Amino acid sequence: MSDDVDIRSGGLVAVDTEALRELSGALGPISARLDEVAEALAGAGTASLAAGLWVPDPAGRAREAHAIATDLSRTLDTLAQTYDLAEKEALHALHGTRDVDVMQLAAARMQAEGDVAAAAKRLAAEWIEGRHRDIEDQMRDSALMLGVYGPLGPALTQLTAAVRRAGRGTVPAAAPPLRPGAETASVEEISTHRATGADAAPRGLVDVIDRMPGQDGLDDARVRVEEYRYASGEREFVAYIAGTRAAFAADEPWDMTSNLQLYFGAQSSSYLAVERALTAAGAVAGDRVHVFSHSQGGMIAAYLARDGDFDVVTEVSFGSPVQAEQADGVLSVAVRHTDDPVAALAVGGFPGVSGSGDSVVVEREADPMPRWSDATFAVHQLDAYRETAAMVDSSDDPRIDALRERLAPLAGAAVVTSTVYGAHREQARSADRRRRSGGGGL
Known part of the structure; x- marks a missing residue:
């Protein structure tokens, strides 16, 4: 038996995108404060040199932390945008306009950068096509290795494909x-x-x-x-x-x-x-x-x-x-x-x-x-x-x-x-x- 359990917000969405945005927003002031600290330390270093005291780049670590916080905030925003758009793309692919406002989807696509839009489409397509992969692989391997199910494996694959096509x-x-x-x-x-x-x-x-x-x-x-x-x-x-x-x-x-x-x-x-x-x-x-x-x-x-x-x-x-x-x-x-x-x-x-x-x-x-x-x-x-x-x-x-x-x-x-x-x-x-x-x- 497998000991790995996957807890996620939805079938495709593995994270809470609002929580990602909240964390990104919280990192903004931290990043700004680190920038201020780096400037203050740089000034202190300059003053120390003028006084004849050499201090090895006192602002270096603060600049590094500022860069990390800034990049992390940007990455979290990108992930949230990607997952949100991927969810809309998947719903649109599955149900057409029934569950997705076309104007909202178009606006989300326009706001997304090229890499984000491409990643969202890829995630949506991979999720749609891979929803039955585990069970289909299981039945195929069972049929091949145990030889007791006859056509059960292929029949189940056909059934799951039919369910996907029918939208049930x-x-x-x-x-x-x-x-x-x-x-x-x-x-x-x-x-x-x-x-x-x-x-x-x-x-x-x-x-x-x-x-x-x-x-x-x-x-x-x-x-x-x-x-x-x-x-x-x-x-x-x-x-x-x-x-x-x-x-x-x-x-x-x-x-x-x-x-x-x-x-x-x-x-x-x-x-x-x-x-x-x-x-x-x-x-x-x-x-x-x-x-x-x-x-x-x-x-x-x-x-x-x-x-x-x-x-x-x-x-x-x-x-x-x-x-x-x-x-x-x-x-x-x-x-x-x-x-x-x-x-x-x-x-x-x-x-x-x-x-x-x-x-x-x-x-x-x-x-x-x-x-x-x-x-x-x-x-x-x-x-x-x-x-x-x-x-x-x-x-x-x-x-x-x-x-x-x-x-x-x-x-x-x-x-x-x-x-x-x-x-x-x-x-x-x-x-x-x-x-x-x-x-x-x-």
Whole structure:
């Protein structure tokens, strides 16, 4: 397993360009002050020589520091400009004018120096073409070295290329909400318990994964909802959403039918089940919600944060096949393995930041060596993502602080009520008939 975890601001953008500009701006006064110091020291040296005292170039070190600060400030500005333009170029190449103001792009191109413009175009092209390189190389090497997958490697390469051409895998801000479907869902409470104290709240991503439905041995679990009530009377909710549980099953909302519906922009019974689980737990429109998800759950969480009635402020996904462009008020954390075939369907996500400025993308090549387990998509399972989560939790990267700060207030709740729900798929018309006859519920 690889020990290298890459934490970045977006799929293409590895740095926070605003932070680069702030640092560049802070270096400006330092550079100016060093120039003043150099002039003062040069004057002192001249005076010393006039007095018959030789001092070896007292201003030399100050001039050198001034030059370094000036060059570093200029370099940081250039990097910020390059990454900003590269993000616009990538979005324009992927979505045309849907997500990029043509006038703004033209203005950015005109303002950029030749080297900056060329570097931005190169970065954008390399990112667009290289988004599936790890997974395609993995499957090709597996097919060649292990000889057990037959056409799987080439087929996956064709699939990822088709996904890139079709423009799927990302949900831009201008995309419509989910189309209504012919199915609905019911949820049933499997277990509930109340707790108090700091240990009742997740402190990091490992705690989040350990609370995912099914991790506690409840095979029927699909959604876990925690209600946090504070002494002030305020409350907020945390939802944990499972990944796919079956291939195709009439009664199972978390199956491939739901996967296809969500991936192509249609409402699924699993999405409706999550909404109903939150409602059953007491959440109402406008309530503050944090959403954690795996695989298919990542698509549900993305649309819930983007289009749902709840005030989703945190959206964390593991191995999601899509990434949605979230509003500025949403802290988005996308954790994906570059050799995960499911995460590959997100085509690298967005080039820049999705959500608030503190949002991040976490990537890792979980298992670069070809193995028999590649056929079972082992790197997509929660056990593999738990290893990555542990690396993130122990990271000293300052970009993870925003997630820690978002989770920290949960530990101050007076009472935490945790409820686990199962779910069933239903046809909408039969559910309507049951409601009209007085039966049903959630």
